[in-house]
Amino acid sequence: MRTKRVLLAAGAIWATAGSAYAQPPVPPPPAEGEEGPATEAPTPEVDRTPTTKAAQPQPGAASGPEAPPEPEAPKVAVQSGDDDTLKRLAELEARTEDLAERNVELEEELEILREDQEWTAERVDKILPLTAKVSGYIDMGFFYVEGDGRGIRSDTGFVFFPEFNGVVPDSWVFMGDPLSTAINSRGDPADVSESRAITSNPIDSNGNATAILNNINLQLFAGIGEHVTVNGMIDFIPRSRDASDPDGLTTGDFIDVRLGYLEYRAPTENIGITLSVGKFDSVLGFEYRSQEAVDRLTVTPSLICRYTCGHPIGIKSRLKFFDDALVLNVSATNGSHFTEGFPFSNETDDNDFKTGAGRLSYRFDVGSGLEIGASGAYGAQDFQAADDVPQWHAGADVRLEAAGLEITGEYVKGEAEGVSTPGEPRCGDAPCLEYQGAYGLFGYRVNNWLIPYARVDWRDALHTSGASFVYISELVRVTAGVRLEVDPAIIIKAEYTVNRELGRLPQFPNDIFTSSVTARF
Amino acid sequence: MLCTKRLGLAGILATAALGCSDNQLGSLVDGVFTEAEWEKIQTLSPLPEIPADPTNAVADDPDAATLGQMLYFDKAFSQALKIDSDLGSVGEEGKINCADCHGPTWYDDKRSTPNATSIGVDRGSRNSPTVVNVVFYEWFYWDGRADTMWGQALAAAESGVQQQTxxxxxxxxxxxxxxxxxxxVFDPDLDDALDPTSPDAARFPLQGRPKAAGAPDGAWEGMTPEDQDHVNRIMANFGKLLAAYERLLVSRNAPFDQYVAGDTDAMSASAKRGLKSFVSKAGCVECHASPIFTDQGFHNIGVPQVGEFVREEELGRFMAVEQALNNPFNSNGVYSDDTSTGKLDGLEQTEELRGAFRTKHLRQIAATGPYMHTGHLDSLRAVVEFYNDGGVDSGFVGTKDERILPLNLSSAEIDDLVAFLEALTGDEVPSGLQQDTSR
Known part of the structure; x- marks a missing residue:
């Protein structure tokens, strides 16, 4: 959870400041009678000359007025002719001198640390009132998608789906999935070109390999008092000018406000209660938790992320029980939890029937955690003025982390019923969507910088809008990739996705190679 | 090979390795079109032979066409001007011929000012379309109220805003x-009583037509039924002569036709992209089909009734159905040379015809603006943008066709479509046909 992450980061500052007070990183001086580290107190060369008092350091002879009194050398009876005793005595004297010197050094070092500590304390005192933080990342990549970059093709001539002949123009009968050629963590497809439902085409690669600055992400966090935080996240997306607007003066770059909410954490002890209002993360499934390029294991989202990775606007509450093992997330929002790039997502509402959604999960004490969750949503269909056009979603997910292995699985199913007029093409008054899909994601941390991963995802959907279009999507993808954490702030990822249409859909070239380099700040 | 079978997960990678994924939809024609698209494109060219018109016995009679050309350019049939225009002042007679609103070169209106709607003896409420290649139409007028070409020609002559003869x-x-x-050309001959000096000249007054419903009887009503029939037949033949000429106004060999015939250099890359969009993304071909680029149907595309002289409301095809059925000069009428065509069978007014107009053919479209029946779109780009926006939501009668939806074309794609439409202009009609041969 992003807020949690930010809070933890802020907490780390506090922890660091606190430790500076409590445990200054000063090596403890050797206890009396205890030998110091061999490196710091090597045994001196033995001097066989009989030790005399004149040869001993004189009190007050140490340099500096603050030098502590020289410890008095142990008085040892010397028996003439006893070489062993003399040798031992010489060793003791040498060691005494060494300890005395070391003591001086430590005193000086202690003084320096004391001054540093005072300076640090002053700085912390100044920082205390500042509880805001700006962070983010940039995400760059390079990709190539087969064909012309699209994940769809028209059924020209109704060759594959003759049942739509006379219902929908053949060029508007789309086979495949327009989002299946996503090339970055945002889920932006390489090209959508002829698509009629998903029409935003900012990348417009036309099948050409290209480098891309996917986004500059800016995350804002501020605390208000002890229990309230303000959170925001914005993507800046550099793209070519929107050529469909001949009068446009902009460069084509755009801003995507992804999050903006207030969060209240109740000061309870046994139950964790969090209340959020604004534009927040979805509560459905699992994948929404790691959408940002720096967080996501893979480069691209799964095929079902469009249904669970949105950022709806409304109110949300999270309740945690049994040491956070049982978590209940519930929300009431304007519309669905679909992503904004999918045409069933509306930030503001066109009807009065709000969408209720929730997820219940339990974390078992297996490995680093085995979490099983179930989620669902029900509300009036987005973009519909009527309250009685329902849209529902249900899903289940599982997540296991153990022995360096990350396994995530998720299944979703749902429907937007749409509205049809008898005798007219189906779903002509409001578009219909029936869908189900799933993915399995496997990652293994080989070491502290290398994580190979694989994902299989599948989607089966029918999206119909009268005579305007129909999308028949039945496909499976297999993705293999690797994640390199070359630095805590820099992550490199690369993956290849085999994109295969199923059922009556023909195969067409739309496999994807894509990569990502992210850098946090 | 079509890889349409359901693949198991285990077979996916193997399938990919075998390269089953590419071009099952057909190899690209000229590097642009899928085979399916190319098949569709081939239905758009070439222009076929001129279709027969069994309702007009002289349709393909050269002598009829020659006489028809004379009549086409003859202004003597027009009556007194109702408004001042470049052709004369109010009250002046014999100032309007067909070519004034349908000529020259591409036989459209380049004279009226503004030329959104055309000016005959009076200001019209619609734009005069081209007459070139209309021989391929099945219905005539924007709303199709004439089911024969000759029926259209004579009706235009009688129109109160065109020639008002x-x-x-x-x-x-x-x-x-x-x-x-x-x-x-015709048998029987013109009755000699039409000679004003004839002793029987009184049988045929100099002016007259059937009275409007509710109007008092006029000169026409004083004639014998036999003489009325004789004059009606002359009027029908007048239309058939004009039609015989207009049937020759055909333009072929557009760059698009040359391209489909195999000349890959006949169209620019932009026009080829536009053609691809025409048959795919934009879906234009849904209605602008066949070599004449029309489905011969009537659709309400939501053209708003805007323009200084445009009527506030137009029922379009809905009203025209009634007019076509009641027209004594229709294909089922006694003056038709073949009443068995069945074109009017089953024709009835239905709600979807409210505000619907005929799909205009697109041959030489770049040369025949302005566009739409209102003439309010003055460029092809404006037309494509109109469609790209999914039309408008108000300002027209009836319900807009559900296929008129935003097309999501980029500016470049709009340019491409315009480039393609510009490639639909073929050879001009022979210069001899453009000559004013009237007496």
Whole structure:
């Protein structure tokens, strides 16, 4: 959870400041009678000359007025002719001198640390009132998608789906999935070109390999008092000018406000209660938790992320029980939890029937955690003025982390019923969507910088809008990739996705190679 | 090979390795079109032979066409101007011929000012479309109220805003100026009583037409039924002569036709992309089908009734159905040379026809603006943008066709479509046909 992450980061500052007070990183001086580290107190060369008092350091002879009194050398009876005793005595004297010197050094070092500590304390005192933080990342990549970059093709001539002949123009009968050629963590497809439902085409690669600055992400966090935080996240997306607007003066770059909410954490002890209002993360499934390029294991989202990775606007509450093992997330929002790039997502509402959604999960004490969750949503269909056009979603997910292995699985199913007029093409008054899909994601941390991963995802959907279009999507993808954490702030990822249409859909070239380099700040 | 079978997960990678994924939809034609698209494109060219018109026995008679050309350019049939225009002042007669609103070169209106709607003896409420290649139409007028080409021609002559001729006046002009040519084509000959100096001249008053419903009887009603029939037949033949000429106004060999015939350099890359969009993304071909680029149907595409002289409301095809059925000069009428075409069978007014107009053919479209029946779109780009926006939501009668939706074309794609439409202009009609041969 992003807020949690930010809070933890802020907490780390506090922890660091606190430790500076409590445990200054000063090596403890050797206890009396205890030998110091061999490196710091090597045994001196033995001097066989009989030790005399004149040869001993004189009190007050140490340099500096603050030098502590020289410890008095142990008085040892010397028996003439006893070489062993003399040798031992010489060793003791040498060691005494060494300890005395070391003591001086430590005193000086202690003084320096004391001054540093005072300076640090002053700085912390100044920082205390500042509880805001700006962070983010940039995400760059390079990709190539087969064909012309699209994940769809028209059924020209109704060759594959003759049942739509006379219902929908053949060029508007789309086979495949327009989002299946996503090339970055945002889920932006390489090209959508002829698509009629998903029409935003900012990348417009036309099948050409290209480098891309996917986004500059800016995350804002501020605390208000002890229990309230303000959170925001914005993507800046550099793209070519929107050529469909001949009068446009902009460069084509755009801003995507992804999050903006207030969060209240109740000061309870046994139950964790969090209340959020604004534009927040979805509560459905699992994948929404790691959408940002720096967080996501893979480069691209799964095929079902469009249904669970949105950022709806409304109110949300999270309740945690049994040491956070049982978590209940519930929300009431304007519309669905679909992503904004999918045409069933509306930030503001066109009807009065709000969408209720929730997820219940339990974390078992297996490995680093085995979490099983179930989620669902029900509300009036987005973009519909009527309250009685329902849209529902249900899903289940599982997540296991153990022995360096990350396994995530998720299944979703749902429907937007749409509205049809008898005798007219189906779903002509409001578009219909029936869908189900799933993915399995496997990652293994080989070491502290290398994580190979694989994902299989599948989607089966029918999206119909009268005579305007129909999308028949039945496909499976297999993705293999690797994640390199070359630095805590820099992550490199690369993956290849085999994109295969199923059922009556023909195969067409739309496999994807894509990569990502992210850098946090 | 079509890889349409359901693949198991285990087979996916193997399938990919075998390269089953590419081009099952067909290899690209000229590097642009899928085979399916190319098949569709081939239905758009070439223009076929001129279709027969069994309702007009002289449709393909060269003598009829020659006489028809004379009549096309003859202003003697028009009556007094109702408004001042570049052709004359109010009250002046004999100032309007067909070519004034349908000519020159591409036989469209380049004269009226503004030319959104055309000016005959009066200001019209619609734009005069081109006459070139209309021989391929099945219905005539924007709303299809004429089911034959000759029925359209004579109706235009009688129209109160075009030439406003009367049947008796037309008969008299034909007798006075083209008797021999007429009699050479038709049997029976023109009645000599049409000669004003004839002792029987009173049988055929100089002016007259059937009265409007509720109007008092006029000169026409004083005639015998036999003489009325004779004049009606002359009027029908007048239309058939004009149609015989207009049937020759055909333009072929557009760059698009050359391209489909195999000349890959005949169209620019932009036009090729536009053609691809025409048959795919934009879906234009859904209605603009066949070599004449029309489905011969009537659709309400939501053209708003805007323009200074445009009517506030137009029922379009809905009203035209009634007019077509009641027209004495329709294909089922006694003046039709073949009443068995069945074109009017089952024709009835239905709600979807409210505000619907005929799908205009797109041949030489770049040369025949402005566009739409209102003429309010002055460029092809404006037309494509109109469609790209999914039309408008108000300002028209009836319900807009559900296929008129935003097309999501980029500016470049709009340019491409315009480039393609510009490639639909073929050769001009022979210069001899453009000559004013009237007397």
């Amino acid at each position: 009367t049947r008796l006046h037309t008969a008299h002009v034909l007798y006075a100026k083209y008797k021999d040519e007429y009699n050479a």
